[in-house]
Amino acid sequence: MLLVRVMVGKVEKIDRLVNTLRSIPLRQSEQGWNCVTWVREALGALQADRKTLGTARMEWNKVRDAAMTYCQKKRDEHRFDGKGNYDMGKAATYDLTEQKEGIQ
Template sequence: MFGSNKDRIYVALYARGGQDPNTYHWAIIVGPKTEVEGGRGFRYHARQRLDPTTPGRQVWHYEALDIPLTQTSMLLARVMIGKVANHAQLAKTLAAVPREQDNPAWTCRIWVRDAIAALEADGKSLGTRVTNWQKIEQTAKTYVARKREQRRYDGSGTWKAGTVPTYDLLEEKEVIP
């Protein structure tokens, strides 16, 4: 992409079924600045799967998936943290972010934190950006809490179908309610 239409990078929070509503699955989404119906992007994240070699053991896997950018029942919100300058470098950097096995304290949130630090450190993946983890994490949690208070997730209100609540951290404003 060229000019001001560079793809955007988001921190995305997903609902976790059956668990505390204030805990989330964290991921990174990359998509076009201007979203169109049927638009697609990529989700990068770490998730647990059963280890096929050891019954009952869960291991962390890295995934890079082509995804539709429309609202899903589990995607709660996105926080735009920057513009993508180099897709190939971004994908290479994210694939190299370590995953810590057999540590119950290690989570997908830690992977996203480490991924953002790695993108900042590579100096090539991102253009204009906010990579301060405390600011990103606090904004994301506060934004989802505000959407919950506004009853965005329970079918109430007049939200535009198929849209994902989105906050632009560069401009510090909501861009999709």
């Protein structure tokens, strides 16, 4: 389930982005692996490439903390439990590069 989106950078070369993300394996059979592990590895690969993204915030702790804080904010606002008045067809979005919310 998609809860929120956090924009961490502006794409300069979409083909490189697609290739890099496709190269990050899913390791569902490994103990302790999860989607957060995948995102951390993907961000590391994009950061190492230095040609895929333009303006970007790639520091893992900042990205992780922003995503978790934003998700908790949306949870507190009842974004996910049906008690709020939100268009569930649109994902709540936070732009980390500009530190502002897009779609609420």
